[in-house]
Amino acid sequence: MSILAGCGVHRVAFGKELIEFQLRRSDRKTLAITVASDASVTVTAPRRAALNAVVAKVRRRAVWIRRQQGYFQKFLPILPPRRYVSGETHRFLGRQYRLKVVESSEEEVKLKGRFLHVETRRKRDTARVRALVEGWFIKRASVAFERSLSSCLKQFNGHVATAPRLRLRRMRKRWGSCTQDGVIYLNPELVKTAGTCIDYVVTHELCHLVYPHHGREFYQLLQRIMPDWERRKTRLESVAL
Numbered sequence: 001m002s003i004l005a006g007c008g009v010h011r012v013a014f015g016k017e018l019i020e021f022q023l024r025r026s027d028r029k030t031l032a033i034t035v036a037s038d039a040s041v042t043v044t045a046p047r048r049a050a051l052n053a054v055v056a057k058v059r060r061r062a063v064w065i066r067r068q069q070g071y072f073q074k075f076l077p078i079l080p081p082r083r084y085v086s087g088e089t090h091r092f093l094g095r096q097y098r099l100k101v102v103e104s105s106e107e108e109v110k111l112k113g114r115f116l117h118v119e120t121r122r123k124r125d126t127a128r129v130r131a132l133v134e135g136w137f138i139k140r141a142s143v144a145f146e147r148s149l150s151s152c153l154k155q156f157n158g159h160v161a162t163a164p165r166l167r168l169r170r171m172r173k174r175w176g177s178c179t180q181d182g183v184i185y186l187n188p189e190l191v192k193t194a195g196t197c198i199d200y201v202v203t204h205e206l207c208h209l210v211y212p213h214h215g216r217e218f219y220q221l222l223q224r225i226m227p228d229w230e231r232r233k234t235r236l237e238s239v240a241l
């Protein structure tokens with residue numbers, strides 16, 4: 001193996017364990033380590049970085065890598081990495097759907113009974129199937145979140161002065177957040193949970209537009225607007241992010 005190339009899978013001993021990582025080379029000037037939601041580790045290194053320097057860096061970041069992996073592994077039994085092939089389960093609005101990929105001259109994604117039905121010109125092109133499915137999820141998330149926002153907002157009887165704007169934002173550890181000028185960010189993954197959980201996150205963020213903290217007044221307002229919020233929160237927390 002050339003010390004300057006070395007792309008592919010490598011292992012670094014860390015205590016009694018081994019950290020496995022995929023090494024990629026790129027034109028970037030610094031080295032980057034990422035841990036994906038399937039707990040796999042990718043190291044992107046400058047083309048000229050020596051392999052032993054890469055390995056040393058991975059070893060120095062081992063505690064962080066393990067922590068990231070531990071975080072994702074908690075959810076792995078619930079959320080296996082998606083392969084975008086027929087038969088796998090995808091969650092939408094709290095229900096499970098089986099993916100069915102069929103070859104067609106048109107490209108379309110729709111729900112058909114308990115199936116998430118994907119028509120594509122390139123059935124075996126899983127990257128294409130993935131793009132179609134993710135695009136569908138994003139569109140449906142926008143629709144579901146807007147609907148939730150307008151119904152939850154009604155419960156506030158003018159407590160929230162200006163109509164908030166909704167944005168989608170992928171967040172690793174949060175379902176939602178907001179800014180004081182009235183932008184609510186929701187994690188598109190939230191569309192996998194039940195509508196009652198979406199309403200809970202939206203209501204939580206709307207309460208923050210009144211009280212930007214988690215103090216007593218915040219919870220009093222939340223309790224008044226959504227008396228069963230704790231039940232919804234528990235249900236939401238049983239879902240993998």
Ligand SMILES: [Zn+2]
Pocket residue numbers: 204208214
């Ligand atoms: Zn909060």
